[in-house]
Amino acid sequence: MKTDIKDRADIEQLVAIFYGKIKEDASISYFFNEVAKVNWDEHLPKMCDFFENILFFSGNYDGNPMVAHEDLHKKSEVKGEHFNHWNALFDATVDELFEGKKAEEIKQRSVNIAAAMMQKAHR
Numbered sequence: 001m002k003t004d005i006k007d008r009a010d011i012e013q014l015v016a017i018f019y020g021k022i023k024e025d026a027s028i029s030y031f032f033n034e035v036a037k038v039n040w041d042e043h044l045p046k047m048c049d050f051f052e053n054i055l056f057f058s059g060n061y062d063g064n065p066m067v068a069h070e071d072l073h074k075k076s077e078v079k080g081e082h083f084n085h086w087n088a089l090f091d092a093t094v095d096e097l098f099e100g101k102k103a104e105e106i107k108q109r110s111v112n113i114a115a116a117m118m119q120k121a122h123r
């Protein structure tokens, strides 16, 4: 039976599996591998900090995702369809692994953040 997201270890599992898919994804891996040339060993722990802060108020994330994505968008246009695909992959991964209030919350918050990023990039 699936359980809810309960701690950092669960977030690490979610992030590892989700970005495993992103790395291989035909439509959005390009932004990470070619445009930003992301260092995955740094990016994944940062994403865990980000999600842990959202779900459990851990206070360990102090970056600015809006600015990071505006910069990315200036280098290569991130379209609505890319964000929709990111969210679809994210939701599918959460649903594969977890079930419960925190699982619903992380999906909803991510859709809202994606919408805000999208609006900022295309205003």
Ligand code: HEM
Residues within 6 Å of the ligand: 028, 031, 032, 036, 038, 046, 047, 050, 062, 063, 064, 065, 068, 069, 072, 078, 082, 083, 086, 109, 110, 111, 113, 114
């Ligand atoms: C098509 C959609 C997206 C693409 C292509 C994308 C791509 C990227 C890339 C390439 C970076 C690394 C930037 C760098 O280090 O130079 C990044 C950072 C990040 N992304 Fe996204 N992203 C997407 C959607 C999202 C969404 C929806 C969220 C939040 C729910 C998110 C959260 C973050 C965070 C927290 C960082 C780290 C920012 C920092 O503190 O440096 N991303 N993203």
